[in-house]
Amino acid sequence: MNLPNVISAELAKLRTLPIAILCAVGTVLVGAAIATTLAATATEQGGSAPTAVGQAVPFAQVGIILLGVLASAHEHSGGQFRTSLAAVPNRGLLVTGKSIAALITVALTSLLTVGVSMGVVTLTHHPSDGLTAASAAEQWRLAGAVVYLTFIGVLSHAVGLLARHLVPALVSMLALVLIVPPLLGGLTEHARWLPDRAGSLLYLPGADSVLTPGTGTLVLLGWLIATGPAAVAAFITRDA
Amino acid sequence: MSLGNATLSELRKTATLPATWAAVTLTLLGSVAITVLNALTVRRALSAGTPELVADTSSFETGFTAMPIIGVVGAIVVGVTVIGSEYTADRAESGGARQITTTLTATPHRTTLFASKAMIVLAFVTMMALVTIPGNIALAGAIIGDAGTETVSLTEAVNRSLGTALYWALMGLLAFSITVLTRSGIIPLLVLITNSSVVSFSLLLTNVTPLAHWLPDMAGRNLFGFPPESVVQGGLEPVPGAVVMGSWALALLVVAGIVFRRRDA
Numbered sequence: 001m002n003l004p005n006v007i008s009a010e011l012a013k014l015r016t017l018p019i020a021i022l023c024a025v026g027t028v029l030v031g032a033a034i035a036t037t038l039a040a041t042a043t044e045q046g047g048s049a050p051t052a053v054g055q056a057v058p059f060a061q062v063g064i065i066l067l068g069v070l071a072s073a074h075e076h077s078g079g080q081f082r083t084s085l086a087a088v089p090n091r092g093l094l095v096t097g098k099s100i101a102a103l104i105t106v107a108l109t110s111l112l113t114v115g116v117s118m119g120v121v122t123l124t125h126h127p128s129d130g131l132t133a134a135s136a137a138e139q140w141r142l143a144g145a146v147v148y149l150t151f152i153g154v155l156s157h158a159v160g161l162l163a164r165h166l167v168p169a170l171v172s173m174l175a176l177v178l179i180v181p182p183l184l185g186g187l188t189e190h191a192r193w194l195p196d197r198a199g200s201l202l203y204l205p206g207a208d209s210v211l212t213p214g215t216g217t218l219v220l221l222g223w224l225i226a227t228g229p230a231a232v233a234a235f236i237t238r239d240a
Numbered sequence: 241m242s243l244g245n246a247t248l249s250e251l252r253k254t255a256t257l258p259a260t261w262a263a264v265t266l267t268l269l270g271s272v273a274i275t276v277l278n279a280l281t282v283r284r285a286l287s288a289g290t291p292e293l294v295a296d297t298s299s300f301e302t303g304f305t306a307m308p309i310i311g312v313v314g315a316i317v318v319g320v321t322v323i324g325s326e327y328t329a330d331r332a333e334s335g336g337a338r339q340i341t342t343t344l345t346a347t348p349h350r351t352t353l354f355a356s357k358a359m360i361v362l363a364f365v366t367m368m369a370l371v372t373i374p375g376n377i378a379l380a381g382a383i384i385g386d387a388g389t390e391t392v393s394l395t396e397a398v399n400r401s402l403g404t405a406l407y408w409a410l411m412g413l414l415a416f417s418i419t420v421l422t423r424s425g426i427i428p429l430l431v432l433i434t435n436s437s438v439v440s441f442s443l444l445l446t447n448v449t450p451l452a453h454w455l456p457d458m459a460g461r462n463l464f465g466f467p468p469e470s471v472v473q474g475g476l477e478p479v480p481g482a483v484v485m486g487s488w489a490l491a492l493l494v495v496a497g498i499v500f501r502r503r504d505a
Contacts, residue, residue, distance in 0.1 A: 019426070034441075034444065037444060037447070037448055038444075040448075041447060058439045059434075059439055059441070059444075062430060062434050062439070066426070066430055077328070077329060078329060078331060078336060079331050079333055166426065167259065167317075167321065167324075167425060167426075167429065168259075168262070170426065170429060170430065171313075171317060171429065171433070174429075174430070174433045174434065174437075175270075175313065175433075178433065178434060178437035178438070178439055179309060179310065179313055179433070179436075179437050182437065182438045183274055183305070183306040183309065183310070184274070184277075186305070187274065187277050187278055187281060187305075188277065188281075
């Protein structure tokens with residue numbers, strides 16, 4: 001088996017997993033709904049459409065986290081994983097194919113979420129409502145939102161590979177991204193090194209004094225580098 | 241099977257479920273870690289003579305900061321996995337069966353089974369509250385010592401601790417009922433954990449309509465009794481909020497019990 005075949009096989013598995021499709025569709029819909037809701041309050045404050053979409057990103061990341069964890073953990077419930085190993089004995093190839101398939105899925109969903117949210121907000125809130133037009137910097141922030149969501153999805157995929165079970169991986173990622181940052185953020189300034197805090201610089205303007213969007217991306221990459229090789233090594237060396 | 245026997249067997253099942261102890265342990269360790277961090281910061285500010293740098297020098301408030309939210313997540317995980325573990329499919333070579341069929345064979349009377357599971361959720365969340373809440377407050381008090389000024393009276397401290405334990409218990413029962421209805425733990429875990437964080441759908445809904453304050457997690461959030469400057473204003477008072485949240489939990493328990501009794505498995 002070569003890499004393109006493995007990637008298309010993994011993509012086919014995800015495409016035919018009902019909960020993965022539901023999760024992707026749900027993320028897009030929830031993101032659009034929340035962006036529209038937030039845009040209603042943003043018009044009163046003289047914001048723009050990308051600001052509302054940026055505020056909806058923390059909500060959309062929840063669906064992306066589930067999607068990323070599903071991409072790696074769905075095979076371990078039941079015996080499907082052993083079938084995959086029988087089909088692709090080369091574990092390095094298998095984990096590469098899985099990860100690239102997860103990356104494609106998560107990136108596509110992120111792109112759709114941000115795009116559809118932006119479109120729905122622009123359509124439902126006419127500029128005459130008080131919603132200012134998007135500047136060039138704000139359009140870059142939309143791209144940053146897509147990048148951030150993709151990063152979080154791939155991080156969830158790595159955590160899923162490590163945990164091998166859906167519930168522990170899901171609870172850990174949700175705690176890391178949703179529960180821990182506000183609690184630590186109120187206590188110490190070092191909470192800026194947490195993935196969602198560092199990543200928020202990609203889609204929120206000037207959220208932190210020390211990090212910039214570029215360094216925020218580097219911090220996210222650092223988190224991936226910390227978990228990715230560990231996940232790959234575990235995948236290759238563990239039993240099944 | 242009698243209710244007592246069913247409860248004992250459910251106790252054993254839940255006590256040997258790794259997820260239960262993971263939830264309890266992580267609640268304890270997580271809240272202790274943040275309490276220690278908080279208390280050390282307060283003590284450092286007090287000994288440096290700059291108490292105005294920290295929001296509060298009360299040892300109760302220091303121990304109480306992070307514990308409620310972390311405990312809610314623990315209660316949700318316990319409530320979801322007690323019934324979610326029954327619906328997890330076995331490995332394919334073991335037949336791919338779900339534990340619920342064995343459980344229903346052993347305890348055919350479904351109301352007894354449902355009631356015993358609900359009582360076990362209550363028992364584990366109460367045990368978690370009994371250990372975590374006093375433990376954190378005592379730890380914060382031990383670290384800060386006499387240096388801080390206590391702004392919280394004893395009756396208020398007891399009320400807030402009991403309110404937090406009540407919130408955890410009701411949230412655990414809500415998670416349990418919703419998982420009985422969905423038969424899978426993924427969606428309840430996702431929705432409920434997201435709702436108990438700052439990225440809360442219910443909180444967002446309160447911006448759209450004030451009726452959202454009657455949602456269970458919004459109604460009960462004033463049970464924690466956080467100082468007014470650190471929470472979003474509005475919502476129900478603690479006691480009416482507790483009644484509303486309790487009514488939600490009771491209603492969902494009844495609905496889940498009826499559905500559990502009538503459907504196939």
